[in-house]
């Protein structure tokens with residue numbers, strides 16, 4: 001795992017543990033042995049640590065977390081490097097992260113190629129640097145940079161790292177050759193003072209001021225996460241305590257975090273995010289299907305979603321034809337794109353060069369003829385089957401045979417849309433989440449006839465435009481919206497029965513959702529849900545009236561309609577479930593008028609208001625969604641619980657530190673979740689979503705561990 005060789009007077013320790021040279025046990029042993037050997041080797045006067053393949057070590061081996069730790073620990077390896085009688089040079093390329101950066105900071109010199117990135121991303125795994133990084137980084141960079149870097153987990157580009165003092169030299173050309181030259185040069189220099197342990201933390205007397213600013217920031221930015229706060233505290237101790245005491249403090253905080261449920265959930269989410277890239281569908285998988293090249297694109301529909309999708313494509317450097325039916329809509333889409341781009345530049349999310357290039361890549365048009373040669377089209381017109389079919393029939397006639405035809409539908413079965421074409425194998429769903437330029441989930445959907453090649457193309461496109469793509473099989477509502485349906489219906493039923501919108505929102509926000517369901521409704525528009533409900537009724541061959549209490553055999557609550565009738569559409573009208581400071585305002589306050597609407601709704605239907613506990617609010621929303629999640633698994637809409645969890649994290653901003661609804665259910669215990677679902681099935685009749693799922697029952701009864709759920713899914717499908 002670590003190859004030892006000698007080149008002239010320099011020993012080279014080449015870490016060879018693909019794919020990311022993680023510092024697993026064998027690598028730690030290899031580094032320890034290598035340093036000891038180099039120190040004793042009479043030919044050797046300096047030592048290089050370098051990574052083979054694509055990167056310098058990118059951190060500890062996360063798969064070892066939670067297992068009994070085996071010596072030598074990383075700190076012991078680091079101490080050997082630090083106290084080595086010969087200078088040690090870290091030669092960095094790729095990603096030097098976590099334990100990798102610890103090794104580099106223990107070394108006496110650090111050189112890097114300009115494309116390298118360094119950082120302490122432990123915080124994203126619910127941890128903090130575990131081998132003294134919080135004590136040594138601040139000695140190099142000063143407290144504010146160390147606090148920010150460690151609490152954000154940001155990857156810092158090499159040039160910036162040099163500015164911070166982390167990297168000594170940026171080098172070009174062959175890294176090993178340059179490192180050999182550098183290591184020879186430093187042989188004649190004294191190097192004991194290069195040891196960070198002996199440096200003083202700059203401006204240590206201002207630690208209180210820096211820490212309080214950093215804490216205010218992280219508590220706001222990473223609300224609910226424990227690790228960022230602990231990261232600031234660890235760095236703070238580098239200024240307040242001696243090096244040894246600071247190391248101990250870091251260790252205590254590390255162990256504390258390591259045992260927390262948050263770290264477990266965040267580490268699960270790390271691997272879940274990678275697991276969902278390994279997609280499978282009948283007839284193909286990520287291993288067998290080849291994506292088609294996408295060099296040019298078109299977006300049909302320049303509304304909010306279409307414009308947002310265009311921004312994603314343009315930001316990734318893809319040319320986009322934006323097609324609308326009239327000049328007015330087209331121009332308003334172009335304006336929206338420009339304003340999103342300008343906002344992103346202002347927030348530092350997009351560089352000025354990217355925004356300038358995007359302007360040249362955007363081609364607004366009113367003519368379908370212009371898009372005949374594009375490689376991929378994304379339709380983003382109104383969520384109406386007839387309109388979508390009309391668009392796809394036109395696309396079928398005009399687009400080149402190899403073009404991939406995507407629909408940004410949030411609910412409609414792909415098979416019904418692809419039936420309007422003579423090439424259903426090229427038709428695939430690409431469901432973006434609002435706002436499309438911001439939310440990271442891309443729910444890709446295959447229909448019965450979609451080809452694995454088309455799926456491979458949109459899975460790759462998702463990565464290209466910096467989304468997290470998750471593949472699901474087509475059905476009404478797919479994965480995310482199918483689970484969201486009981487979740488948000490229950491929110492309204494709870495208010496119908498006696499809770500206030502504020503109480504429901506509070507329970508959700510206390511759990512870690514960034515916004516409660518009623519604030520979300522006000523943001524997305526009460527008029528939108530009003531219209532969607534009418535579309536659903538139309539598909540069901542019925543209509544909604546004041547008397548409607550059931551829709552498609554399911555309980556229906558007309559409260560949303562009463563708000564709509566009063567012109568309270570949400571933020572866009574300055575009032576909805578809440579009152580806002582102005583039209584388009586963001587500050588939601590409780591509104592007596594809204595309360596009156598709710599009260600008179602209850603009275604008119606003879607509903608006697610009852611007190612509802614936070615526990616009931618929580619369970620009815622989240623457990624009904626979990627029950628639906630098991631149904632989705634059972635039906636093979638997705639292949640593993642990770643796909644559900646990642647969809648919630650990146651589609652609905654579910655708190656990552658809870659892992660996702662399915663992981664959360666596994667932590668609560670499936671038997672308990674199942675029992676509560678049975679309870680609500682009895683107490684909340686008339687909602688199909690409370691029918692306890694058979695797969696859930698089976699897994700609960702057999703006490704099947706989370707990691708085995710996916711195996712039972714495929715068995716239950718057979």
Ligand code: 3HC
Nearest residue numbers: 020022058059060061062063095097098099121129130274
């Ligand atoms: N441990 C174990 N496996 C790891 C790993 C790690 N630190 N980092 C990546 N991997 C695995 C991934 O799970 C994936 O495996 P798979 O192919 O079986 O799915 C494979 O390596 C490739 O990873 P990516 O798909 O993420 O590859 P990318 O090229 O897109 O990204 C990366 C590379 C930027 C290094 C990214 O993998 C990453 O961010 N890794 C985690 C880095 C990290 O968090 N390091 C800190 C670890 S904690 C630590 O060091 C504690 C210390 O302070 C004591």
